[in-house]
Amino acid sequence: MTTRKTRSDRQPAPGLPVARVCVDVPLSHLDRLFDYKVSAEQDSTAQPGVRVRVRFAGQLVDGWLIERAEESEHLGKLAWLERVVSPEPVLRPEIAALARAVADRYAGSLIDVLRLAVPPRQAAVEKEPPADRSGLAAGDNGSAVSGGSAGEMSAGDAGQVVAAGDDGRAVGDGSAVAEVAAGGRDAAGDSALGVGRAVSGGSTPAEIAAGDSALGVGRAVSGGSAAAEIAAGDSALGVGRAVGGDPAVAEIAAGPWLSFEWARYQAGTAFVRALAQGREPRAVWSALPGEEWPARFAEAIAATVQSGRGAVAVVPDARDLNRLDEALTKLLGPDRHVALSAALGPTKRYRRFLRLSRGEVTVAIGTRAAAFAPVGRLGLVAIWDDGDDVHAEPRAPYPHARQVLLTRAQSAGAAVLLGGFARTAEAQQLLATGWAKEIVASRDMLRDFAPEVRPADDRQLARDPAAASARLPSVAWQAAREAVRAGEPVLIQVPRRGYVPSVSCQDCRERARCPHCAGPLSLGDSGAPPSCRWCARPAAGFVCPVCGGRRLRAAVTGVRRTAEEIGRALPDIPVWTSGGETVLERVAAQPALVLATPGAEPVADGGYGAVLLLDTWALLTRADLRAGEEAARRWFAAAALVKPKGTVVVVADGALAAVQALIRWDPGWLAERELAERRELRFPPVAAIASVTGVASAVNELLGEARLPEDAELLGPLPVGQGQERMLVRVRRSAGARLAESLHAAAGVRSARKAAEVVRVHVDPVQL
């Protein structure tokens, strides 16, 4: 430390003396690698993937060492690599390549994608010794919900671990059971998992548990010889689980990662089996209503782990992440995966990231940024509910987690699982091209699981004498009362939170607007006259400009108002609300009215007795290309929480395609229609579209500079407020890469010119 060498003292590294560096400057014309000289002292630490500091255009900037080279193409003089910030190679070559591919597809810069892919460094975390579990003992075992059993589980060596945990459980009698529970050979052996579980024992479970399993997982329910054979068989997996003595069943049941629930779906078992066998099936999975999807995801991941490969799974939010984390912990224990989310805070986030980066764990689950998680030998990428717009990154270049994962799967040769209750047009496109196969329940299964969906047209509402309020038709009340009487909770989905966010004319339903600025009017809860949400002026004497009506109605009634109304009509029943700041995760199997905004619906133990979908037109009338698809996605997600064959009431016109799809529980049919429509309209995913947003002159400048593909079609401009406008550029899908490239290059020309006005380029924007 004391001998700080001067510039002239430095000697070049003996081998590969050139470092190729991605510098952290925000200018898009500098989006390429720059070469620096590596000194002999830096030789061992200046490895691909480390953070460095370099002199660039006279100042010190951060950068990423992407690769080492024998010589440089650069004709001028090379500067020395100023400093290796940390020897930790947190950016693996395959993630750097992925980030480059994502940047290219989205017309963005590598450095911007790297900012999304690698969390900020925490020097103290890097210094924690890798073998030391103190970080884990401190409560961070990689689980989002630091589970109670984590402490015991990580205590000993692998064999003992699980026997001590939740999965070491044995139910029933017999010596065999005892052996399983005690671990026997498994616990003592080289088992990675060593899970023993037997129910209603006999000799079978013992044999299973004693098998020459690589995993040593034994689980049998009401054993029989079939079960024994499976478990003891020559399976490389050596995992046994059987229910009943039925050999057919036994054949299917190959491990704890292959549960019976997969047999409900055509190609379900084959998919999971293929994962366990190290193959790379690609599937779009439409989950049955009531499906415990976190358990299925966990099984798919466990099967992949079984094959010696890693996995990455992305879910929309923290609540889903907790559920998946729990399911995975049950199946794999707490030490074989990490849960990543931005909400963790920088220290935990970086600690978990390092565990992946160092190869200590090979399974990453998390929210959208986890799509970039450093998992080597990638076997599976999975995403739940890929239509949820939180999967789209809001920071430039706005990559979508599904696209990142698909890109990754393609280059790594990994399996793909796109799961959801609903299906996106993008997923349908993967099926249409034959790139992926569908995993769907048979019609028979659907008959057993699908809820009874009753549409209630809200145009008839006003005339419904039994409607207890202006918005709840009698069918809805009836369904709610029946469920509550049966001791079950009722879920009521209401589109927005707050109190009557907007109002419309009672007579013609025209949206009520401010006479001064045309902003939307809204009602507060104090009984005051409506006021403008934009200019805050009160609008006391409202006269509808369309029909001359003077009365107002609540256009979108907020959760709180709905809770009041419904609470009055069903007294003595507790009313819970979930949405916005306070999101409930679960509710008990008790009579309750649970009001939730879309996406915030709690899961009910045993399922809801009834689900009511209210104010649906608020979802349907959004001026967005995806409004129909989005409404259906939210309905499917809420309706899936009803108990098997429960009742769902959707207050909407039964003739709407989205309602029809819900009634028939056929998300595939809806996605097919949606895709056909997109094809007709030439919208993504059939065509490639980029939006270019900024002040008019800047947008025109960029588009004038861009060497767009020849058949590029320009749409717009569309004013988007604050002097900004938006142009759309459309090309056929096969020219998508060239479109992105031309726009990135044009942005580069502008940035080189020091153009002051910002222009945002968004490839395949989620909202159109």
Next chain:
DNA sequence: TCAATCCGTATC
């Protein structure tokens, strides 16, 4: 003829 200044361009 030379320094001061401006402008464009590369940044290793």
Next chain:
DNA sequence: ATACGGATTGAC
């Protein structure tokens, strides 16, 4: 961003 080179300008 900022640093540099070449062109331009103005004073001697």
